[in-house]
Amino acid sequence: MEPTAHDADEELPPRALLLEMYRHMLATRRFEETCLDFFRRGLIRGYLHSYIGQEAVAAGAIAALRPDDWIASTHRGHGHCIAKGADLRFMMAEILGRETGYCRGRGGSMHIASADLHHLGANGIVGGGIPLATGAALGIRVQGGDQVVICFFSDGASNNGVFPESLNLAGLFRLPVIFLLENNFYAVSTPVECSTGCCELAGRGPAYGVPGVCVDGNDAIAVWRETRRAVRRARSGEGPTLIEARTFRWGGHHANDPGQYVDPERLAYWKGRDPLALLGREIRDAAAVAAVESRVEAELAAAVEFALNSPEPAVEAFLAEIDS
Ligand SMILES: Cc1ncc(C[n+]2csc(CCOP(=O)(O)OP(=O)(O)O)c2C)c(N)n1
Numbered sequence: 513m514e515p516t517a518h519d520a521d522e523e524l525p526p527r528a529l530l531l532e533m534y535r536h537m538l539a540t541r542r543f544e545e546t547c548l549d550f551f552r553r554g555l556i557r558g559y560l561h562s563y564i565g566q567e568a569v570a571a572g573a574i575a576a577l578r579p580d581d582w583i584a585s586t587h588r589g590h591g592h593c594i595a596k597g598a599d600l601r602f603m604m605a606e607i608l609g610r611e612t613g614y615c616r617g618r619g620g621s622m623h624i625a626s627a628d629l630h631h632l633g634a635n636g637i638v639g640g641g642i643p644l645a646t647g648a649a650l651g652i653r654v655q656g657g658d659q660v661v662i663c664f665f666s667d668g669a670s671n672n673g674v675f676p677e678s679l680n681l682a683g684l685f686r687l688p689v690i691f692l693l694e695n696n697f698y699a700v701s702t703p704v705e706c707s708t709g710c711c712e713l714a715g716r717g718p719a720y721g722v723p724g725v726c727v728d729g730n731d732a733i734a735v736w737r738e739t740r741r742a743v744r745r746a747r748s749g750e751g752p753t754l755i756e757a758r759t760f761r762w763g764g765h766h767a768n769d770p771g772q773y774v775d776p777e778r779l780a781y782w783k784g785r786d787p788l789a790l791l792g793r794e795i796r797d798a799a800a801v802a803a804v805e806s807r808v809e810a811e812l813a814a815a816v817e818f819a820l821n822s823p824e825p826a827v828e829a830f831l832a833e834i835d836s
Pocket of ligand 1: 587588637638639665666667669670698700
């Protein structure tokens with residue numbers, strides 16, 4: 513199955529939405545660059561998985577949602593969180609382990625969640641969000657709501673047993689969930705062709721009564737268009753869709769992994785298809801793009817200042833929580 517790109521004859525997102533998608537993608541890129549720098553300076557504890565290169569998937573998909581729709585995310589989840597409208601100050605504080613963070617510094621990079629944002633959470637367990645999102649979709653159905661859930665996960669997670677189990681239930685009950693498989697072609701250092709006998713991952717959906725589509729994951733407009741179609745389907749009671757968005761990680765698996773196993777030519781090909789540059793070209797308005805850039809820089813600077821000046825959780829409070 514060849515991934516679809518958007519074509520010039522098709523309806524574009526409204527201009528304000530295009531700019532919002534661009535803002536979320538640029539904020540993610542700059543946020544991730546800052547986090548990598550902080551990690552190397554020893555300011556971030558634990559792991560850090562960068563979303564650089566994949567920004568168009570989160571921004572394009574979430575642009576098709578209403579604010580009261582839900583998402584479930586992964587260990588590589590900063591882009592999803594930003595596109596869902598997160599405040600960079602509380603995100604940065606969380607990642608730096610500060611009391612002012614989304615989860616009061618207890619979660620860190622891999623565990624940001626916010627009920628206010630309708631974000632079910634990033635997840636350190638590969639595939640962990642898939643049954644969670646399916647359950648949330650069942651909850652919406654039982655309560656008679658019309659929200660939908662997007663579940664982000666990647667190629668490695670799609671080999672976990674919870675994936676077919678969840679697709680089976682979602683297909684059977686026609687649940688309002690969109691399985692958004694970000695195929696970045698690697699699970700840590702294992703290329704997708706070494707972990708499955710069939711690399712056409714979108715093709716796994718129809719076996720469970722779930723339509724599967726494959727989209728160019730570096731083309732934010734194409735991702736928005738396919739997700740909007742899937743959202744309409746889910747909201748009208750027709751059930752789930754599996755979207756395989758093909759994209760690429762621009763670095764190793766995490767901040768400490770130089771990614772030397774990745775073929776440099778392949779990486780160069782994907783860097784030549786920078787999702788930000790592709791969307792920037794569509795906007796064709798240098799002044800509007802410059803305004804977005806200034807806003808992102810200002811918000812990021814404010815986030816860094818806020819986080820660095822925030823307190824770490826007090827040891828006594830932390831121990832009291834464990835005891836209670
Ligand atoms: C259930 C489980 N198994 C293994 C791991 C260790 N692990 C962390 S990330 C990762 C690779 C995940 O690959 P993929 O789902 O393709 O996501 P990507 O890192 O490419 O975004 C693995 C195996 C884990 N965290 N959870």
